[in-house]
Every structure is written in structure tokens, then in C-alpha cells.
Amino acid sequence: MKIAILGAGALGCAIGASLTEGGHETWLLDRSPDHVETMRRNGLQVDDANGSRRVAVRATTEASDIGVAELVVVLVKSFHTDAAMRGALSLVGPDTAVLSLQNGLGHEDILADIVGRERVLAGKTYVGGVLRGPGHIESGVAGKATYIGELDGRITPRVQGIAEAFAAAGLMTAISDNIVGTMWDKLLVNVATGALAGITRLTYGQLYDEPLLEATALAAVSEAIAAARAAGVKLSMTDPEQAWALAREGLPAAFKTSMLQSLEKRSITEVDFINGSVVRWGGRFGVPTPVNATLVACIKGIERAIADERIGETAA
Structure with a gap:
């Protein structure tokens, strides 16, 4: 082929x-x-x-x-x-x-x-x-x-x-x-780790060693599951713990999420298509998504800081 x-x-x-x-x-x-x-x-x-x-x-x-x-x-x-x-x-x-x-x-x-x-x-x-x-x-x-x-x-x-x-x-x-449901399943995995790792700059091993971050990840995934259910999407995962466990499966402790990799390269991220999607679908179907909205805001703040640094370097 x-x-x-x-x-x-x-x-x-x-x-x-x-x-x-x-x-x-x-x-x-x-x-x-x-x-x-x-x-x-x-x-x-x-x-x-x-x-x-x-x-x-x-x-x-x-x-x-x-x-x-x-x-x-x-x-x-x-x-x-x-x-x-x-x-x-x-x-x-x-x-x-x-x-x-x-x-x-x-x-x-x-x-x-x-x-x-x-x-x-x-x-x-x-x-x-x-x-x-x-x-x-x-x-x-x-x-x-x-x-x-x-x-x-x-x-x-x-x-x-x-x-x-x-x-x-x-x-x-x-x-x-059920590819729409499959896409949501993967979204749950990305929601669990992507933005959190980007904000904290932690590898998978470090991320999974911190109980406070696990609690935040599970709350973000719970919001995504609620939004998907409200939209009538058929998911294979019904427990946030499943997405949290699947996200790290088979990956080394030193592995970094794509969102963290983007920020380390001083690039904008895909947060609008991940946590941002949860916020949009939640808004469409009346599901509150405060954790995902906060994660989006934090990533956007980091992106703004990177952009301002670049402007400062150019001016210098």
C-alpha cells in the first residue's frame, strides 16, 4: 500500500x-x-x-x-x-x-x-x-x-x-x-494526563507519584465522561480510574506527554482540541466542567508567557 x-x-x-x-x-x-x-x-x-x-x-x-x-x-x-x-x-x-x-x-x-x-x-x-x-x-x-x-x-x-x-x-x-465513542475513549486518556503534565512539567513517573495530581486528573476525566453521556456517546470506559491507568500503560517513567513536549519546544499546544473539547461539549449539553476549564486557562497562560518571551527576545 x-x-x-x-x-x-x-x-x-x-x-x-x-x-x-x-x-x-x-x-x-x-x-x-x-x-x-x-x-x-x-x-x-x-x-x-x-x-x-x-x-x-x-x-x-x-x-x-x-x-x-x-x-x-x-x-x-x-x-x-x-x-x-x-x-x-x-x-x-x-x-x-x-x-x-x-x-x-x-x-x-x-x-x-x-x-x-x-x-x-x-x-x-x-x-x-x-x-x-x-x-x-x-x-x-x-x-x-x-x-x-x-x-x-x-x-x-x-x-x-x-x-x-x-x-x-x-x-x-x-x-x-463506534468510532465516535472510540475517539471519546482516547480523549479521556488525554484529558487525564496531557494538561496536568504540561502545567507541572512532570514526566509520567513523576506525575503518577503525586496523589494530589491523580485526584485532579480523575476529576477532569469525570467531567469528560459526564459530557459524553449527555451527548449520547457510547463509551467503553465508565470509571475515571480506567483512563488514568490506561494513560500510563506500557510507557516508561521518563516519558512526556505531547502537550509537555510542545511547551518545552516553546510551541502552542492542542489543549483546545482536548480539554477545550470537554468544555465546549459540556457547555452545549449543560454539564459543568470547571476542572477542565481551569486546566485550559493554565495552559493558555503558559502559552501567553512563551509568546511574550519570544517578543522580548525579538525586541532585544
Whole structure:
């Protein structure tokens, strides 16, 4: 299968490396020239539980280098979804499927407006990754589930084919006939740890050692569960403890959430699509979400401080 990964950050590279090693023509499309050039020159260095290896990947900064793909996997940051997809329309042919594996809610509607709803598949992955430097990632693939599905819940040949291709490449992949519920399940996991780790700057090991933070995480997840129930979403998790436990499963103590990684790179985060989604859905259905609203406000405050620091550096 010819696959284009739109957004070859830590997660995109982790999935792309597995698909490449699984024999698929996999392209890593990323806007960072240094990252892409390093991968072209040296291959992608992948560190995981089995050690360190280099994977000879196809990488580019230009969608036009790739041509039409059978599958486009969207893994750009949430706030870049619209611009990234519009800039990569040369990947889309008559039979191309577009699969979002991004964190949070709402990307499918953005993609549908650009390429047509009939092309769009939704999914969630628990695969982890950390970008250690240009062309170098720490990957957490083993034992981490990925779920994909049609937006209307049908089990179609195309979603079956994609799931089989992923599974054969070592990505534990299942088809969901309730992909909206599956997306909410993953949202609960992100709500449990993402913003808290970003605010406190703690690794997973440190985060899970602090009972006060666990209590806050469980309160945030409880609000998300209440909002989902009010919206009529069918969840597989009904206890906040389940999301809290699942968030750390299989990840090393030194692992950092993507929100913390973004802040350490002095970038804006995806909080609007994660905790912010809980606040929006709560408002829509009359469910109070004060914990998530506070977490959003704190992350926004950190982002503001970073932006002000940059302005000060520029002025100097």
C-alpha cells in the first residue's frame, strides 16, 4: 500500500517506521527541512524497548514529490490540520482515503470540508513517540492499540484493508463500529494526563507519584465522561480510574506527554482540541466542567508567557 504520513513528528515517524518495515511504500511528509534531510541522509533513528536502529525511510517536505497515495494518515498538530491538508491535495486521487489519528475531537469535520466526507476515516492510537532530535525518535509501538473506523460505523472493505495492513506491520489495529465513542475513549486518556503534565512539567513517573495530581486528573476525566453521556456517546470506559491507568500503560517513567513536549519546544499546544473539547461539549449539553476549564486557562497562560518571551527576545 502507498501511504503518506502528513505530519512526521514523533508519532508520525513511529507509525511510519513500522509501516516502512512492514513493506509498505510509506512517505514521511514534514515541514522541517532539517528533520527531513537528516532522515534522507542517515535514515530514521528509532529507539525502543528492543534497542536502537536506523530505518531507511522516504521523507520529503513537498507533497508533490510523493504523488497520489492510497492512504493519507493525518498526524499534524490539530491547529495545523486545515492548512496542512490544503497544502497536500496532490496526495489525493479518486480512491484515496484520509485517516485522522490526531488527538482530540473535531479534525474529521475539518478534513471532510476539504476532501469530502466520503473519503474520511477516523481513528485513535495509543502508540507513543518522543522526538529526540532531527531524524531521531523514541518509539512506543509494542502493545499499543490503534482503532480505526468509518464515520458512519460501517465495516467496509477499505477500512478492513487498512487495518490488515497496519496489523501486518506490527501496529495492533482494530476496526471500530463506534468510532465516535472510540475517539471519546482516547480523549479521556488525554484529558487525564496531557494538561496536568504540561502545567507541572512532570514526566509520567513523576506525575503518577503525586496523589494530589491523580485526584485532579480523575476529576477532569469525570467531567469528560459526564459530557459524553449527555451527548449520547457510547463509551467503553465508565470509571475515571480506567483512563488514568490506561494513560500510563506500557510507557516508561521518563516519558512526556505531547502537550509537555510542545511547551518545552516553546510551541502552542492542542489543549483546545482536548480539554477545550470537554468544555465546549459540556457547555452545549449543560454539564459543568470547571476542572477542565481551569486546566485550559493554565495552559493558555503558559502559552501567553512563551509568546511574550519570544517578543522580548525579538525586541532585544
